[in-house]
Amino acid sequence: MMNTTPSPKNIPAAIQEIGKQLYNSHCKYKEPALRHRRFRHRDIVPLVEQLQEQAMFDVQVAGHSVQGRSIYLIKAGTGKTKVLLWSQMHGDEPTATMALFDLLHFFSQSDELDPVRKHILEHLTLYMVPMLNPDGAEMYTRRNALGIDMNRDALRLQSPESVLLKQLRDQLEPTFGFNLHDQSRYYTAGYTARPATISFLAPAYDYDRNINVVRERAMRNIAGMDHVLQQFIPGQVAKFNDEHEPRAFGDNIQKWGTSVILVESGGQHGDPEKQHIRQLNFTAILSGLYLIAEEAYKAFGLEGYHCIPENQRHLYDLVLRHVRYTENNRDTILDIGINRLEVDAPNHLGFYHSSAVEEIGDMSVFHGYEELDATGLTLVPGKVYEQPVESLDDLTEELSSELLRKGYTTIRVRHLPGVLPDPTSLPLNVAGIASSINHQLALEEPANFILKAEDGQARYVILNGFLYDLQGNRPNPYHGLLH
Numbered sequence: 060m061m062n063t064t065p066s067p068k069n070i071p072a073a074i075q076e077i078g079k080q081l082y083n084s085h086c087k088y089k090e091p092a093l094r095h096r097r098f099r100h101r102d103i104v105p106l107v108e109q110l111q112e113q114a115m116f117d118v119q120v121a122g123h124s125v126q127g128r129s130i131y132l133i134k135a136g137t138g139k140t141k142v143l144l145w146s147q148m149h150g151d152e153p154t155a156t157m158a159l160f161d162l163l164h165f166f167s168q169s170d171e172l173d174p175v176r177k178h179i180l181e182h183l184t185l186y187m188v189p190m191l192n193p194d195g196a197e198m199y200t201r202r203n204a205l206g207i208d209m210n211r212d213a214l215r216l217q218s219p220e221s222v223l224l225k226q227l228r229d230q231l232e233p234t235f236g237f238n239l240h241d242q243s244r245y246y247t248a249g250y251t252a253r254p255a256t257i258s259f260l261a262p263a264y265d266y267d268r269n270i271n272v273v274r275e276r277a278m279r280n281i282a283g284m285d286h287v288l289q290q291f292i293p294g295q296v297a298k299f300n301d302e303h304e305p306r307a308f309g310d311n312i313q314k315w316g317t318s319v320i321l322v323e324s325g326g327q328h329g330d331p332e333k334q335h336i337r338q339l340n341f342t343a344i345l346s347g348l349y350l351i352a353e354e355a356y357k358a359f360g361l362e363g364y365h366c367i368p369e370n371q372r373h374l375y376d377l378v379l380r381h382v383r384y385t386e387n388n389r390d391t392i393l394d395i396g397i398n399r400l401e402v403d404a405p406n407h408l409g410f411y412h413s414s415a416v417e418e419i420g421d422m423s424v425f426h427g428y429e430e431l432d433a434t435g436l437t438l439v440p441g442k443v444y445e446q447p448v449e450s451l452d453d454l455t456e457e458l459s460s461e462l463l464r465k466g467y468t469t470i471r472v473r474h475l476p477g478v479l480p481d482p483t484s485l486p487l488n489v490a491g492i493a494s495s496i497n498h499q500l501a502l503e504e505p506a507n508f509i510l511k512a513e514d515g516q517a518r519y520v521i522l523n524g525f526l527y528d529l530q531g532n533r534p535n536p537y538h539g540l541l542h
Contacts, residue, residue: 070358071286074346077175078287082342084172090160095332096153097409100128100193106160107131107189113167115180121188122223125204128193130223135166138182140351141231143317144344145188145224146239148209148308150195150202154324154333155239158340159189165345175349182352186231191220199403199410211306221308228312235276235351236317237344238262238309241333244326244428245375245398248297249368252426254328255297257288257339258370260321263303264314270361276318280347280356282363284320287346288339292327298367299323320347326374328428375417377526378427381434382510384500394422395438397506399524399538404481411482412538414506414524431526433510436518440498441468441507447492450474451485459486463520464529468507469496475541485539488523505540 092106110133111118121132146155166176179185190196194204202208203218212221228236246255261277263269270278285296299321304310313319322343324336350356375396384391396418401410418425444467448454451472462470469488488507490496498507510519520527525538 070353070355071283074283074350074355075287075290077349078342078346079290080172081175081345082291082338084170085161085338085341087170088161088164088168088341089337090157090164093157093160096157097199098153099197100190103131103156103160103190104129107133110163115167116163121227122219124192124194124220125218126194126197128197130191130193130220131189132227133163133187133189134184135163135187136180136182136184138180138184138352140182140235141184141186141233142235142237142348142351143186143188143227143231143233144237144239145191147190147192147196148220148224148238149240150192150197151199152201152241152324153196154241154336155322155340155344156189157333157337158344159187159239161337161341162345163187165341175345179345179348179352183348185348186227186233188224188227191224210308211304213308213311214306224308228315228317233317235280236312236319237347238312238319238321239340239344240321240323242299242323242325242370243372245372246297246325246370247373247426248295248370250371250373250424251294251368252373253294254326254374254428255323255370256292256295256325256327256336257343258297258299258323258325259285259367260299260301260309260323261364262307262309262313262319262321263301264310266303268301268303273316273318274313275361276356277313277320278361278364279359280318280350281320281367282359282361283350283356284343284347285363285367286359288343291339291342295327296367297325297370298364299370326428373425375422375425375427376429377506377521377524378422378425378430379433379438379510379521380422380430381432383433383437385437393419393438394425395419395500395506396422396425396427397521397524409481411540412523412525413540415503416501416506417503419500419502429526431519433519435513436510438500438508438510439466440500441509441520441522442466443469443471443490443496443498445471447471447473451476451480451489454485454487454489456486462487463522463527464517466509466517468498468509468520468522480541482539482541485541488540490541
């Protein structure tokens with residue numbers, strides 16, 4: 060534990076050790092009410108009310124959204140250096156919001172990490188806005204209730220949420236700002252197969268991307284935060300493109316004198332609800348705050364920032380490699396990239412996936428979260444079983460397994476229920492009697508295919524973009540789609 064100020068040459072090892080302790084202890088501070096990423100404003104209200112009961116936090120309703128929801132500002136610490144942290148400017152980017160509530164739990168407890176929390180709270184005054192766009196969070200969409208992307212509203216200030224953020228920046232004049240977002244899970248860390256699980260940026264304040272004292276502070280602090288994260292996700296930290304966007308808050312707040320650290324939460328294998336990425340946010344943000352409190356970011360050179368690889372959009376959910384496809388009596392060996400898009404389910408019942416083929420051809424420079432070497436296999440479009448069943452009750456496990464082995468990926472149902480079921484309960488795609496369906500291989504079309512071995516037997520099925528091994532167990536949940 061870092062109990063005294065280390066010498067500059069010892070800072071990298073010391074902050075790395077602090078980061079390790081924060082990472083390993085995260086489970087003790089994790090807010091249990093936030094278990095998945097599609098929470099709403101009403102889910103955080105009782106959490107904020109609990110904070111109001113603790114003397115160490117000053118909780119205010121700083122403003123209101125377009126639709127009248129409260130936007131909270133939570134203050135902690137008594138230090139001379141002010142830090143403003145805001146999350147969920149985009150309503151569908153909630154990972155850091157979860158981490159901020161974990162941070163608040165961390166600050167309210169007492170344990171072996173007391174030297175860290177005491178150092179931060181004595182040297183910094185923190186101002187946290189955990190959900191800047193509550194209307195967008197309600198709809199789980201990027202934009203606010205006016206349809207405005209708030210991160211393109213820093214100059215015109217047409218949204219009340221944007222006005223609030225500008226007022227907070229100007230009234231508080233924080234030395235540092237943490238601009239907390241989520242990014243596409245399809246980004247890689249440079250030209251590698253590794254997802255950009257966390258990306259950083261010290262935004263440029265002009266088109267020439269100049270570096271002044273303000274931006275340099277952010278760059279050095281990011282270099283220190285990257286140094287911490289490399290212990291846990293080696294090679295999976297990237298840097299967002301720093302092309303200047305004159306309408307964006309990060310670029311302008313940098314210009315206005317606050318050192319802005321942009322944190323983007325991307326993708327991670329086996330973490331669809333971003334709970335591990337939440338842990339990484341917790342670790343990175345607290346480590347960054349400690350570096351600021353200690354002014355230890357000065358020990359990290361700009362080369363540490365510049366050597367972080369840039370985001371590249373090189374990932375797909377599923378890549379099929381070297382599959383044979385026959386069309387017009389011509390055999391072609393193809394790679395196929397498939398992505399699974401999240402679609403809001405009706406009546407706020409969560410979401411389901413709808414797949415699309417997004418690349419066909421030579422994909423040797425691209426990678427997949429899931430890949431299959433389909434050498435020796437032939438892709439054929441999934442068939443529609445034209446003998447309809449009466450109702451979904453007739454779509455049994457036995458029938459669906461038999462149909463898949465015979466090359467069918469969709470079945471027609473005469474009487475669909477008035478309230479449509481959760482697609483994750485469907486072992487096949489389901490269509491009504493009159494639905495028009497095309498399962499041919501084409502860009503931007505759904506992915507429903509059979510992969511046949513040389514003996515003509517179905518070996519794999521791609522159902523709504525998900526790969527099933529017909530010699531293995533069927534997944535649970537399923538991933539059928541209602542047409």
